[in-house]
Amino acid sequence: MATLEHKASVAPEQTVSAAPKADERMRQVSLATQIMRRPELGAVAGLVLVVIFFFLTADRSMFTLAGAMTILAPASQLGILAIAAALLMIGGEFDLSIGSMVAFAGLVFGVLLINFGQPLSIAILLTLLFSGVVGAVNGQIVIRTRLPSFIVTLAFLFILRGLTLVGLKWATGGSTQLRGISSAVADSPLLHLFSGQAFEGFFLWLARNGVIETFDNGLPKVTGVPVSVIWFIALALLATWVLLRTRTGNWIFAAGGDPNAARNSGVPVNRVKTSLFALTACAAALVAIITVLDAGSTDARRGFQKEFEAIIAAVIGGCLLTGGYGSAIGAFFGAVIFGLVSIGLTYTRFDSDWFQVFLGSMLLLAVLFNNFIRRRVTGER
Amino acid sequence: MATLEHKASVAPEQTVSAAPKADERMRQVSLATQIMRRPELGAVAGLVLVVIFFFLTADRSMFTLAGAMTILAPASQLGILAIAAALLMIGGEFDLSIGSMVAFAGLVFGVLLINFGQPLSIAILLTLLFSGVVGAVNGQIVIRTRLPSFIVTLAFLFILRGLTLVGLKWATGGSTQLRGISSAVADSPLLHLFSGQAFEGFFLWLARNGVIETFDNGLPKVTGVPVSVIWFIALALLATWVLLRTRTGNWIFAAGGDPNAARNSGVPVNRVKTSLFALTACAAALVAIITVLDAGSTDARRGFQKEFEAIIAAVIGGCLLTGGYGSAIGAFFGAVIFGLVSIGLTYTRFDSDWFQVFLGSMLLLAVLFNNFIRRRVTGER
Amino acid sequence: MAATAARTPIIEVRDIVKHYGSIIALNGVSIEVSAGEVLCLLGDNGAGKSTLIKMLSGAVRPTSGEFLVEGQPVDFVSPRDALDAGIATVFQDLAMIPLMSITRNFFMGREPVSGFWPFRHIDMKHCNAVTRDEMHKIGIDIRDPNQAVGTLSGGERQCVAIARAVYFGAKVLILDEPTSALGVAQTSMVLKYIHQVQQKGLGVIFITHNVRHAYAVGDRFTVLNRGQTLGTFSKSEISMEEVQNLMAGGKELQTLSADLNGTI
Amino acid sequence: MAATAARTPIIEVRDIVKHYGSIIALNGVSIEVSAGEVLCLLGDNGAGKSTLIKMLSGAVRPTSGEFLVEGQPVDFVSPRDALDAGIATVFQDLAMIPLMSITRNFFMGREPVSGFWPFRHIDMKHCNAVTRDEMHKIGIDIRDPNQAVGTLSGGERQCVAIARAVYFGAKVLILDEPTSALGVAQTSMVLKYIHQVQQKGLGVIFITHNVRHAYAVGDRFTVLNRGQTLGTFSKSEISMEEVQNLMAGGKELQTLSADLNGTI
Amino acid sequence: ADVRIVAVTHGQANDPFWSVVKNGVSAAAKDMGASVDYRAPETFDMVAMSQLIDAAVNQKPAGLIVSIPDASALGPSIKKAVAAGIPVISINSGSDVSKELGALLHVGQEEYAAGKAAGEKLKELGGKKGICVNQEVGNVSLDQRCKGFGDGFGGSVTVLPVSNDPTEVRAKVKAALSADTAIDTVMALGASTAGEPSLAAVEDAGRAGKVHVATFDLSADFLKAVSAGKAAFAIDQQQFLQGYLPVVFLANYAKFGLIPSGNVPSGPNLITKEKAAQVVELSAKGIR
Numbered sequence A, B: 001m002a003t004l005e006h007k008a009s010v011a012p013e014q015t016v017s018a019a020p021k022a023d024e025r026m027r028q029v030s031l032a033t034q035i036m037r038r039p040e041l042g043a044v045a046g047l048v049l050v051v052i053f054f055f056l057t058a059d060r061s062m063f064t065l066a067g068a069m070t071i072l073a074p075a076s077q078l079g080i081l082a083i084a085a086a087l088l089m090i091g092g093e094f095d096l097s098i099g100s101m102v103a104f105a106g107l108v109f110g111v112l113l114i115n116f117g118q119p120l121s122i123a124i125l126l127t128l129l130f131s132g133v134v135g136a137v138n139g140q141i142v143i144r145t146r147l148p149s150f151i152v153t154l155a156f157l158f159i160l161r162g163l164t165l166v167g168l169k170w171a172t173g174g175s176t177q178l179r180g181i182s183s184a185v186a187d188s189p190l191l192h193l194f195s196g197q198a199f200e201g202f203f204l205w206l207a208r209n210g211v212i213e214t215f216d217n218g219l220p221k222v223t224g225v226p227v228s229v230i231w232f233i234a235l236a237l238l239a240t241w242v243l244l245r246t247r248t249g250n251w252i253f254a255a256g257g258d259p260n261a262a263r264n265s266g267v268p269v270n271r272v273k274t275s276l277f278a279l280t281a282c283a284a285a286l287v288a289i290i291t292v293l294d295a296g297s298t299d300a301r302r303g304f305q306k307e308f309e310a311i312i313a314a315v316i317g318g319c320l321l322t323g324g325y326g327s328a329i330g331a332f333f334g335a336v337i338f339g340l341v342s343i344g345l346t347y348t349r350f351d352s353d354w355f356q357v358f359l360g361s362m363l364l365l366a367v368l369f370n371n372f373i374r375r376r377v378t379g380e381r
Numbered sequence C, D: 001m002a003a004t005a006a007r008t009p010i011i012e013v014r015d016i017v018k019h020y021g022s023i024i025a026l027n028g029v030s031i032e033v034s035a036g037e038v039l040c041l042l043g044d045n046g047a048g049k050s051t052l053i054k055m056l057s058g059a060v061r062p063t064s065g066e067f068l069v070e071g072q073p074v075d076f077v078s079p080r081d082a083l084d085a086g087i088a089t090v091f092q093d094l095a096m097i098p099l100m101s102i103t104r105n106f107f108m109g110r111e112p113v114s115g116f117w118p119f120r121h122i123d124m125k126h127c128n129a130v131t132r133d134e135m136h137k138i139g140i141d142i143r144d145p146n147q148a149v150g151t152l153s154g155g156e157r158q159c160v161a162i163a164r165a166v167y168f169g170a171k172v173l174i175l176d177e178p179t180s181a182l183g184v185a186q187t188s189m190v191l192k193y194i195h196q197v198q199q200k201g202l203g204v205i206f207i208t209h210n211v212r213h214a215y216a217v218g219d220r221f222t223v224l225n226r227g228q229t230l231g232t233f234s235k236s237e238i239s240m241e242e243v244q245n246l247m248a249g250g251k252e253l254q255t256l257s258a259d260l261n262g263t264i
Numbered sequence E: 001a002d003v004r005i006v007a008v009t010h011g012q013a014n015d016p017f018w019s020v021v022k023n024g025v026s027a028a029a030k031d032m033g034a035s036v037d038y039r040a041p042e043t044f045d046m047v048a049m050s051q052l053i054d055a056a057v058n059q060k061p062a063g064l065i066v067s068i069p070d071a072s073a074l075g076p077s078i079k080k081a082v083a084a085g086i087p088v089i090s091i092n093s094g095s096d097v098s099k100e101l102g103a104l105l106h107v108g109q110e111e112y113a114a115g116k117a118a119g120e121k122l123k124e125l126g127g128k129k130g131i132c133v134n135q136e137v138g139n140v141s142l143d144q145r146c147k148g149f150g151d152g153f154g155g156s157v158t159v160l161p162v163s164n165d166p167t168e169v170r171a172k173v174k175a176a177l178s179a180d181t182a183i184d185t186v187m188a189l190g191a192s193t194a195g196e197p198s199l200a201a202v203e204d205a206g207r208a209g210k211v212h213v214a215t216f217d218l219s220a221d222f223l224k225a226v227s228a229g230k231a232a233f234a235i236d237q238q239q240f241l242q243g244y245l246p247v248v249f250l251a252n253y254a255k256f257g258l259i260p261s262g263n264v265p266s267g268p269n270l271i272t273k274e275k276a277a278q279v280v281e282l283s284a285k286g287i288r
């Protein structure tokens, strides 16, 4: 909270785009300074540090195409959540029920496919719709009662997680694991939008031409880009565009920066916040759909603590917990850093007992380094 | 965040104590209104609701003295953390490392007792000291780097949790549980301050005189009040006094309300925040000492997610996540509500699969009810 | 009282009461503003001027009382309603987001968009240009329209709020102590604006503690005191000194003024 | 220039420069204040007055330049250092905590304690009484000293900040636009305070955009423009009109004033 | 070490049960002169686990050890490992699908079977009404233990969801016992997290000796209680072997191409009063 004023004074948004003028009250600053001042790019320094660390300590296979994909797959799933969480945080609210929503949406999706035998398209549509409604309900409760979103969505964290358990037991007749989804959707044309790899043909071609590594049987080691990565990148770009270039983006910043002032200026704060809650829930549902289709099953623990990781990624990426400041690209890099550190450690020889110590230290170092570089470059105090 | 202005306008602190004057710009308000306006007492309505709910649904044994003690024991341990977390939140910061600190302090305490054969007094002193230092380091990092405390203490959440595992394996030669503590401290005079029950003699006397229930062998069903309950109540009173009646309390509110304004008015914000971090860590150490002495052992999973529960309790009790507003008594009631709901459900006949659904719903209901009653009584919009 | 009673006032409130819990902020206040008229709202600190303004602009709802816009009773639930009804306000606390840029604050809530639906976006270049321009008109030479508003000086910030309200025009312009932090040149610009706006046929409600400013542009003066109306006077009925005495709420200004050579 | 050059000034700064990233807020400013003197700091919006004040009160640190207190070079790292050195400031943004009560804000950072150590506490009754009293003196009749400052009117809040600075006395009193939101009566009280404080031998730095106020209490006038000093003038050297023209930074005030009958 | 083996399981390094597995892995690594990396997701998270397997496969180890609590979720990754020519041994859970997915063999015990065995034993001891103290509801392997227990026990069984906090476990068990005095059996799913506090709770409730307490896995203090007759028994999967043996097998397979031809059942093994005393010390060292 102490950082509000501080950020204000160092990161005038988009100084980069300002036309240079001759004003004796302005100093000339280097391009590096201008870039580092963008909240989007603050997290890059940390990413570079982390990459260097792994370059020095990790197995070479981490830096192959296949290695990159093994890191990007989890990072992208987290990232989809992180981008939505970042938007919501910029809008001044939290959603702690994201993780439970992943599990619950997974259940709904699975039940629609298996118990009700719906086609994939209907199941996806209904799952997204349903999650959106739950998200909007969350938002409406927060707005009407003016309770902190922390406590309201926390209640939903428990409720949705509990309902998932009850629902799973009902759907499976007593188990907490719902299986058989792969076979239920085997030949749906929509499948390739939400599961498996994209650009498979291209990668096959690359492999044939010896551009990328192959297994002994001639198949490429990497058969494509996981679709979740495509979603992740697309969402990051879309969210960035919305934040920086649209009316909605302006409203999100305003609603999070000072809801009263925003309301007084005519911003429909309640509508903005409700939409953001719905969006976050939909992002959780999207992740649920992707993971359920990929795994072919769902269980009561899916998405456990993902809300937490999403918030971590958003904060690493420079979002303020108090709202009104942050970026989608930052959350993108935050998710990549988090994914990189947590998967990357498996490529090193550190004993797994030390895993958490490393995870914590790397996160701290990455953020400290971001901060250090930014201050250094922008010449701030 | 939207609630700041709102709270300001409805809860002028301690309106109760204002001397009634004849001012035509003031309405007469009822005592109930005045009481409900105190942040400390907001959580009482929720508590009453929860108690009524259990009275209607739970087994009678919940409402015996033994039942009360069963609930108070865990609630008090959570409460000690919640009070410290509330102070820190009022001071404008978070500490997500509390839970890991419980585990880590437990390890330090156990190792001092067992591996280094220190007497109880030294072990307690060093454990508290050590935790305080770690807390202060946390605080200093937050202050110097001006990073959000969320991310810094999150790093410590991982680091301390990881170090606990490594330390335990080192201390035990491979196990994740360090035991034998009961025998190591068997006859220390200090023991009764940190473990077991208080007022045992009194309870025995009550039992002899048939005031309280006894087992068939004539021993009282409840042999005393768990010491953690005494600590809990004492800390709640102390913290309330500090917040409302001392200079330090004023500084805590100021540091959390607006650190810049506070600094400009001469409040040593950094010192206040550092002390609060140290205090929170010490509270975690106290809980560690109490649980380790009670259980006679410590393991790598102690205190898991306690940081989360402590924050929940503080928020139920009316603390604002944005700082500058809240109370220790509120956190006290918050912890009792949380403990009551989570233990109380085992006294009911609900299918345990529904546990989380109920937990979430009860928490939401309690907070909604608080809010509803307060608005009703204070006649606010 | 007023000379304009024949026309339907654009805004009229009757017997407005506002309680905040036990605090009575307004206790029966009535005012009206017609088109092409500047109503000055005067009164001591804490008299309830801003509370009244907040009610007119939909930011708070009255505890009781009537509120008519162009003769029709209205019940604004949000400031957006008031904006839609043509009431633009400069709040005393300015209603700015410190972390956002000047341009974004300037257009907040009324962003102009271009392009077709899925690609509808804000033309930031145009917005920046408009902002720089409007600020220049009011007498502020901003360095960079992307500077965060939180880092502007107090007066610069106030100018953004005023420029915004004036730019977006309206039927009624409400200004709550708009000149409190302004420099000499900026102040005269604002007074000139009020004059222009009035000429265009808008109604203006202008709050100030500066008698000279009030007397310079005001047509009528309503004085509030401790949540109640002390009376409404048109310029022809009352002298500057009388206004000043009313504003001070009958405190012994004479003695004070004497010490300071009548410079207030 | 100044008539008081012989005495050591209480505060003296030379060639102060302050950059915020690429923004140059101050670009070589020098001022000095002696005991028993009121220095008025004048200048357009964004001239850098508040930035200079924040430096004097330890809230920001200069990029370069010298800062002497009673002839000794100092380097304040926090406002507490400045307070300890006897410099009390009313900031333009008031430095109040909206969620805290009037009394708590009044005494913030300098709470009087009674009792022995482990039981040392604030005597709230006494504090409340002092607060009510001091506010009354400045012309505000507060309802309840426990009301949250965030719910006070703009002028009431400003009065709390002023009353606090005056109450805690000091060697130097710095007031950054203290009267901007004040009513007529309260303003005259503040000007009277400045006069009293000066009589007691304190130095005062007073920022205002109101020429009359400045001329009423000021001994010397320093004019800032776009981060630089335009010059320092003692009252005997300069007339009110000249000051006014300097403040407006040479803008064509004549034309404006003409429109508005010279009422600014 | 030239032989590199990766173990990916669903149990975190700080889980008392899995820490023993990990100790087995480390001991075998030392004995065989192999290097073994032990990996597990931060929570019971099948998606994360499959990603860890992918990451392991990418490093082309000489052998892969996996637990398979969810065949659908982990199957594709395991098949990928097999396809990449990495020998796989499954441990702990997944004996039924192990072959199908291409694993060489399975070392371990079915959670469900162990639960059932425990249930039957407790029924034999005269239990009629039981509670199953589950410290991680939703963790499929723990849920299966409970289910097995219920099926073996026959009588009425309710699940008591608890956390890792001993004070809370104790309070909840005590509450359950006093709310329903007919409960005569407590089945804990972890010795130190759930078993020890359950024992304390039984004592608190004044029901010591009247309620049978049993637990999955071992802990020194629980074993002491077993040998003192305060607790019924503990179920030992000898999970040390689940870590140790696969490493030995895979190392030998890598060096000499030798591998047993069938699954190795490492449990269940009920530790009752007679055997308890001798295991206490080993348990305190993280071997049992």
Ligand SMILES: Nc1ncnc2c1ncn2[C@@H]1O[C@H](COP(=O)(O)OP(=O)(O)OP(=O)(O)O)[C@@H](O)[C@H]1O
Residues within 6 Å of the ligand: B008, B009, B010, C020, C023, C024, C025, C043, C044, C045, C046, C047, C048, C049, C050, C051, C052, C092, D151, D152, D153, D154, D155, D156, D181, D183
């Ligand atoms: N949200 C609130 N809660 C409680 N009291 C309030 C609230 N808002 C305003 N008040 C009280 O109502 C009274 C009127 O306030 P208002 O802001 O309308 O005064 P004002 O006339 O604008 O004064 P100023 O000239 O100082 O700006 C003040 O005494 C203030 O303390």
Ligand SMILES: Nc1ncnc2c1ncn2[C@@H]1O[C@H](COP(=O)(O)OP(=O)(O)OP(=O)(O)O)[C@@H](O)[C@H]1O
Residues within 6 Å of the ligand: A008, A009, A010, C151, C152, C153, C154, C155, C156, C181, C183, D020, D023, D024, D025, D043, D044, D045, D046, D047, D048, D049, D050, D051, D052, D092
């Ligand atoms: N934290 C900051 N970051 C960037 N620029 C700043 C910051 N603070 C002030 N400035 C700039 O420095 C200049 C001087 O500001 P300052 O507040 O000192 O002006 P002022 O003379 O007090 O004006 P006013 O009379 O309007 O209060 C302004 O143009 C402002 O935009």
Ligand SMILES: [Mg+2]
Residues within 6 Å of the ligand: C049, C050, C051, C092, C176, D153, D154, D155
């Ligand atoms: Mg006002």
Ligand SMILES: [Mg+2]
Residues within 6 Å of the ligand: C153, C154, C155, D049, D050, D051, D092, D176
């Ligand atoms: Mg200023």
